[in-house]
Amino acid sequence: MGMIDTALALVFGDGRNVVRDTVEVFRANAEKTAGRDATAREQAMVQFGAEFAVPRKGRFDRFMDGLNRLPRPALALGTLGLFITAMVDPVWFASRMQGVSLVPEPLWWLLGVIVSFYFGARHQVKTQDFQRSIARTIAQTPTVMRHIKELETLRVDGVEEGALRDLEGVSSAVRDRSDNAALADWRRVAG
CATH class of the missing domain: 1.10.287 (Helix Hairpins)
Structure with missing residues (x-):
């Protein structure tokens, strides 16, 4: 037994695990990593909780919170409304889009910059592509109206x-x- 104890003491040392300590030099201890990650998540949750711990005191704060939540749903519902309007009354829609096509390019740039900053990291090219697609769609309006008239005769x-x-x-x-x-x-x- 003494020889086995001596060999194990040589490998594992005086209560320390030499193999584990050597492996941890090359590979992180999974248990300690999980503990550190749990601590980091807990601290993040505490920080988020502290951010919302301050009660909103006035109507202005509540109004601004509501206003900050409004643009995305308004844009989504407005876009759906445009699709519905284009199907229900194509002439009315086309005349409104004709007005949109008359908006000067610097104003489109300004709108693009505002929307880009609000929604974060959007590129101005997308706005210009959108304007071009509107122009292409409006150019197709006479063809669409002719097709609708032909369908009505059927x-x-x-x-x-x-x-x-x-x-x-x-x-x-x-x-x-x-x-x-x-x-x-x-x-x-x-x-």
């Missing part, structure tokens, strides 16, 4: 019954002229 509500019968005759003539042999066999069997 509504069944405005078609007379005689025209519908003529269309039925055309469809039966087309059905009878089919060159598909398998379809012709199926029609004979079906009946």
Whole structure:
């Protein structure tokens, strides 16, 4: 037993773990790292809690807190509203966007800078690309309006019954002229 005790004392020393101490030189102790991380998280939470521990005293503070929360939802809902408006009344939408296209470029730059600083690290190029896309969309308005008029003429509500019968005759003539042999066999069997 004495020889084993001597060998273990040589490796592990006087109550210290020489192997563990040597490995910790090359690799961090996972348990101690987890403890340090937990302490850092706890300190961050204490700091965040202290930040909100001061009660908001006046109406102005509450108003400013509400105002700071308003721009993002307003922009999101406003954009959705623009999409809905473009579908409901394209002419009204196009005329409003025509007005937007008349905004001078320096004002777009100013708006871009304000929005960039507010939302953080946005690039001015995005604003200019947005302006170009609006111009492209407005340029497509006459084509879209022409397509809408063509679609309106295709509504069944405005078609007379005689025209519908003529269309039925055309469809039966087309059905009878089919060159598909398998379809012709199926029609004979079906009946």
